[in-house]
Amino acid sequence: MKIGNYELHSIQTGLFRLDGGAMFGVVPKPLWSKTNPADESNRIDMCMRSLLLIGNGKKIIVDNGAGYKLSDKLNAIYGMDHSKFTLEDALTKHNLKPEDITDVLLTHLHFDHAGGSTKIAENGEIELAFQNAVHHLQKRHWEWGQNPSERDKASFMPENYDLLQKKGVLKLYEGDSKFDEIISLHTVSGHTPFMQLVKIKDDDNTLLFTADLFPMTSHIPLPYIMGYDLFPLTTLDEKKKFLPQITKENWILFFEHDAFTETCRVQQTERGFTVTDKMELNKR
Numbered sequence: 001m002k003i004g005n006y007e008l009h010s011i012q013t014g015l016f017r018l019d020g021g022a023m024f025g026v027v028p029k030p031l032w033s034k035t036n037p038a039d040e041s042n043r044i045d046m047c048m049r050s051l052l053l054i055g056n057g058k059k060i061i062v063d064n065g066a067g068y069k070l071s072d073k074l075n076a077i078y079g080m081d082h083s084k085f086t087l088e089d090a091l092t093k094h095n096l097k098p099e100d101i102t103d104v105l106l107t108h109l110h111f112d113h114a115g116g117s118t119k120i121a122e123n124g125e126i127e128l129a130f131q132n133a134v135h136h137l138q139k140r141h142w143e144w145g146q147n148p149s150e151r152d153k154a155s156f157m158p159e160n161y162d163l164l165q166k167k168g169v170l171k172l173y174e175g176d177s178k179f180d181e182i183i184s185l186h187t188v189s190g191h192t193p194f195m196q197l198v199k200i201k202d203d204d205n206t207l208l209f210t211a212d213l214f215p216m217t218s219h220i221p222l223p224y225i226m227g228y229d230l231f232p233l234t235t236l237d238e239k240k241k242f243l244p245q246i247t248k249e250n251w252i253l254f255f256e257h258d259a260f261t262e263t264c265r266v267q268q269t270e271r272g273f274t275v276t277d278k279m280e281l282n283k284r
Contacts, residue, residue, distance in 0.1 A: 001205075001207075001281055001282065001284040003182060003200045003201065003202050003204075003205050003206075003207060004055070004056075004181070004182035004200070004201075004202040005055040005056050005182070006053045006054065006055035006056065006060075006182060006183075006200065007053070007054045007055055008051065008052070008053055008200065008207065008281060009051070009052040009053075009054070009094060009281070009282070010049060010050075010051065010052075010254075010262050010280070010281045010282065011049065011050040011051065011052045011061065011087060011090040011091070012047060012048075012049055012050075012085040012090055013047075013048045013049070013050055013064065013065030013066075013082075013085060013086065013087040013090065013116060014047070014048050014065050014066060014080065014081060014082045014085050014086065014087075015045070015046070015047050015048075015079075015080075015081040015082075015084065015085065015259065016046055016047070016048065016066065016078045016079050016080050016081065016112065017039065017041075017043035017044060017045060017046060017078060017079035018043060018044065018046055018078065019041075019042050019043055019044075020032060020033065020036060020038045020042050020043065020044040021042060021227065022226065022227040022228055023036070023044060023046075023215070023216075023226055023227070023228075024036075024218070024224055024225075024226070024227070025224075025225050025226055025227040025229070025232060026223070026225075026227075027223060027224055032218065032224070035217075035218050036216070036218055043079060045259045045260075046215075046216070046257045046258075046259055047085075047256075047257060047258070047259040048063075048065035048066060048112055048113075048256065048257070049254075049255065049256050049257070049258075049262065050062055050063045050064055050065060050087065050090075050256070051063075051198070051209050051254055052090075052091070052094065052096075053183070053200070054094070056180065056182075057102075058102045058103055059096060059100050059101050059102050059103075060101070060102065060103040060104075060105060060183075061101050061103075061104055061105070061130075061133075062104075062105045062107070062198050062209050063105070063106060063107055063113045063114065063209075063211070063256060064087060064104060064106075064113075064114065064115070064116030064117055064129070064130075065087055065112065065113075065115060065116045066078075066080060066111055066112045066115035066116065067115035067116040067117070067118065067119060067129065067160065068082070068119065068120070069115065069118070069119070069120055069126075069157075069159060069160070070111070070115070078112075087116055098129055098130050098131070099130070099131050099132050100132075101130045101132070101133045102132065102133055102134070103133055103134050103135075103136060103179075104117065104130055104133045104134070104135045104136065105136045105179070105183075105185070105196075105198050106135055106136065106137045106161075106196075107195055107196055107197065107198065107209070107211035107212070107256075108137075108138075108141055108145075108191075108192050108194075108195040108196070108211065108212070109137070109141065109142070109145040109156055109160065109161050110155040110156065110192065110212075111155055111156070111157050111160060112257075113211070113212075113256070114160050114161055115157065115160045116129055117129055117130070117135065117160055117161055117163075117164060118159060118160055118161070118163050126159055126163055127163070128163060128164075128167060128169065133169065134169055134170075134171050135164045135169055135170050135171065136171050136173065136179065136185075137170065137171070137172060137173070137196070138172065138173050138174075138175075138185075138187055138194040138195070138196050139172035139173060139174050139194075140174070140193060140194040141192065141193055141194035141195060141196070142165075142170070142172055144192065144193045144194065145161065149230070151230065152192065152228075152230060155192075155228075173185060173196070175187055179198075182200055182201060182202060183198065183199070183200055184198075184199045184201070185197070185198060185199075186198075186199060188213050188234075188235075188238045189231065189234055189238075190213070190225075190229050190230070190231045190232065190233075190234035190235025190236070190237070190238050191211075191212040191213065191226065191228070191229045191230065191235060192212070192229075192230055193230070195211055195212065195213070196211075197209060197210060197211055197213060198211075205252065206249060206250075206251040206252065207251065207252040207253075207254055207263075208242075208246065208251050208252070208253055208254065209254045209256070210253050210254060210255060210256065211256055212226070212228075212229075212256070212257075213235065213238060213239065213242070214239075214253060214255065215255065215256060215257040215258070216255055216257050216258035216261070217255060217258050217261045217264055217275045217278070218258075220243075220266060220273050220274065220275050221272055221273060221274075222236060222239055222240065222243075222272060222273065225239075243266060243268075243273045244268075246265075246266050247266050247267060247268045247273065250265060251265070251266075252264075252265060252284065253265070253266065254281065261275075261278045262279070262280050262281050263278070263279055263280070263281050263284065264276065264277055264278045264279070265277040
């Protein structure tokens with residue numbers, strides 16, 4: 001797919017699993033399990049899908065998965081699986097290497113979104129995974145990540161991002177911002193303070209990288225809000241804000257965590273907001 005001068009490509013970085021109850025909050029299991037069946041540990045299938053944009057002299061990646069630094073214990077808890085997909089393999093399909101990436105747009109610093117920002121070098125030290133890239137993040141989210149609450153501190157792993165500041169490759173934004181004439185950044189704070197959604201827009205198409213506002217297609221209905229969200233009523237308000245515009249202007253939604261659907265559009269019916277036009281990005 002092409003928007004403006006950018007070619008857009010889906011980048012699959014790996015598979016994992018999270019507790020279904022945590023993913024759907026107050027929604028009862030008999031409802032969410034219809035579309036997201038759970039395993040024996042109550043976990044559902046998920047993925048870590050990034051977005052690659054090539055154009056305007058840049059090679060940009062939006063989020064970068066969990067990387068490979070988690071302990072064996074955490075890998076087991078989260079069912080981390082890189083046997084089928086890795087970020088490096090996905091880039092290779094586009095004749096790219098990590099050092100070719102010019103910019104990394106980080107929606108937020110949770111380990112499954114920003115863990116691939118650093119890696120363990122041969123000498124055992126932590127080093128940048130994208131040696132030549134500027135990393136873009138909201139300033140107030142960076143500040144939150146330096147001192148998260150007891151409720152969410154397990155999702156913030158400093159080894160994933162502290163080096164970005166030390167190496168001088170971190171660019172911080174204050175609120176909604178333009179990256180360029182095609183790409184813009186939009187803050188939401190229900191899931192975690194000052195997460196940024198990435199919108200890619202030209203005269204013909206608008207695509208929204210939904211991060212953890214809509215982690216999967218199952219989260220389109222208003223009541224389907226993650227138990228992980230720090231401020232679920234804020235998430236509800238943010239969904240009410242975005243969904244009418246998404247529907248009216250026929251935006252394409254790009255899902256980071258839906259293991260089975262890359263993109264869709266949304267329609268409003270008597271039953272509320274529902275998913276339509278599911279499709280792989282490269283077929284649009």
